[in-house]
Amino acid sequence: MVDYDVVVIGAGAAGLTLAHRMGQVNERRVSPLRTALVEPPRGPSTPPPRTWCFWEPDGGPWDHLLAARWEDLTVVGPDGAEFRSPAEPYVYKMLRSADVDAHVRATADGHVEQRELYVEDVADGPDHATVSAVAPDGDRVVLTARWVFDSRPPSPPPVGRTHLLQHFRGWFVRTPQDAFDPDAAVLMDLRPPQPRRGVAFGYVLPLSRREALVEYTEFGRTALSTPEYDRALKDYCDRVGLPEVEVTAAEQGVIPMTDARFPTRTGRRLFRVGAAGGATRPSTGYTFSGVARQTSAIADALAADRVPVPPVPHRPRHLLMDAIMLRALASERVSGADFFTRLFAANRLGDVLAFLDGDSRFTRELAMGLTTPVAAMSLSTADHLWHTLRSRATP
Numbered sequence: 001m002v003d004y005d006v007v008v009i010g011a012g013a014a015g016l017t018l019a020h021r022m023g024q025v026n027e028r029r030v031s032p033l034r035t036a037l038v039e040p041p042r043g044p045s046t047p048p049p050r051t052w053c054f055w056e057p058d059g060g061p062w063d064h065l066l067a068a069r070w071e072d073l074t075v076v077g078p079d080g081a082e083f084r085s086p087a088e089p090y091v092y093k094m095l096r097s098a099d100v101d102a103h104v105r106a107t108a109d110g111h112v113e114q115r116e117l118y119v120e121d122v123a124d125g126p127d128h129a130t131v132s133a134v135a136p137d138g139d140r141v142v143l144t145a146r147w148v149f150d151s152r153p154p155s156p157p158p159v160g161r162t163h164l165l166q167h168f169r170g171w172f173v174r175t176p177q178d179a180f181d182p183d184a185a186v187l188m189d190l191r192p193p194q195p196r197r198g199v200a201f202g203y204v205l206p207l208s209r210r211e212a213l214v215e216y217t218e219f220g221r222t223a224l225s226t227p228e229y230d231r232a233l234k235d236y237c238d239r240v241g242l243p244e245v246e247v248t249a250a251e252q253g254v255i256p257m258t259d260a261r262f263p264t265r266t267g268r269r270l271f272r273v274g275a276a277g278g279a280t281r282p283s284t285g286y287t288f289s290g291v292a293r294q295t296s297a298i299a300d301a302l303a304a305d306r307v308p309v310p311p312v313p314h315r316p317r318h319l320l321m322d323a324i325m326l327r328a329l330a331s332e333r334v335s336g337a338d339f340f341t342r343l344f345a346a347n348r349l350g351d352v353l354a355f356l357d358g359d360s361r362f363t364r365e366l367a368m369g370l371t372t373p374v375a376a377m378s379l380s381t382a383d384h385l386w387h388t389l390r391s392r393a394t395p
């Protein structure tokens, strides 16, 4: 007899979403599944609260929790040219992780047990997997489960050919006077000075007329120090006409952008989910909607008593395109600012968003590809294919 049918390790985006879906899984089953959601007490091993932005049509499952939503988005080129357009059929949405956490925990049904444990190890087995953990009082705890979904960052991380970092810091700011249009967000502003390799941009997500999240982001090889981010944010605020802001909170992070493969099955009964299970789209760093697709597939499998192997929630052709794009950026064949400006200037915003979230058709993607720096991207494609063939031929 096992302790649980399902153990979910980590209560971040993936763990919370999967735990939330377990209620729907149980509604579809004759016998409910017993689930444990395992997260250590808040401390050095847990990530600080963050915001999750993503796009989807209206009527999504988290709509009642949104901190903000925008129907219009602006992209600003390096020369200040503005491209503002409706995001239709999508809406750009922001969730606060703390709101998702509180909601999932408050609505978890009696079959989802919330355990405060630091997981040290997981072991596979033919009939069940074993999770070894430590309780806050230092006691050792062992849980057994039919299926374990692990969202802890893999250690060591998978290695690919190209590895960049999306690194950023954002300020939640308040202004003394009205300064923002709450209906319109700046998705990407490419006016900050550009690094030699990669790309730098700012963005502004207004939360009211006087409040916004202003963020500075780079795709590059090394993260900055907090004072360096703060300087870049101050410069960016000056650039967008916000000389006097009160910073009420900050968020900072690093998201790996890599063509590495993320195996989602690590044993007969052990799986990886979320960023650890390849839910991050390599070319954008967006993860939240990949998590939604991945956990939905797991829920379907659990409801139907199938082996719940999490899918990598991106199509192979999109992962190939992303690998080529990352190589082009990392090798300095393309200027990131030029690449993104052309992409957004020459295409309908809804089409670009569909592509960036894996929702586009191949013919549309080809047409979009022709609006990027074609010669440089062709060289990177040849480089990528040559490298792939060579590595397959080498035993």
Ligand SMILES: Cc1cc2nc3c(=O)[nH]c(=O)nc-3n(C[C@H](O)[C@H](O)[C@H](O)COP(=O)(O)OP(=O)(O)OC[C@H]3O[C@@H](n4cnc5c(N)ncnc54)[C@H](O)[C@@H]3O)c2cc1C
Binding pocket: 009, 010, 011, 012, 013, 014, 015, 038, 039, 040, 045, 046, 047, 050, 051, 052, 053, 054, 117, 118, 119, 120, 151, 152, 153, 251, 252, 253, 254, 255, 273, 274, 275, 276, 285, 286, 287, 288, 289
């Ligand atoms: C600051 C920041 C902002 C981001 N914003 C966006 C965004 O706007 N849109 C988007 O799509 N993506 C965003 N991302 C990327 C991605 O969506 C998030 O990182 C997301 O939280 C990933 O979800 P996850 O569940 O895979 O990992 P996490 O959310 O990091 O969850 C992993 C969980 O595992 C737990 N854990 C770790 N070690 C142990 C252990 N030993 N035992 C038990 N539990 C453990 C952690 O406490 C954590 O709760 C952002 C990332 C960061 C860092």
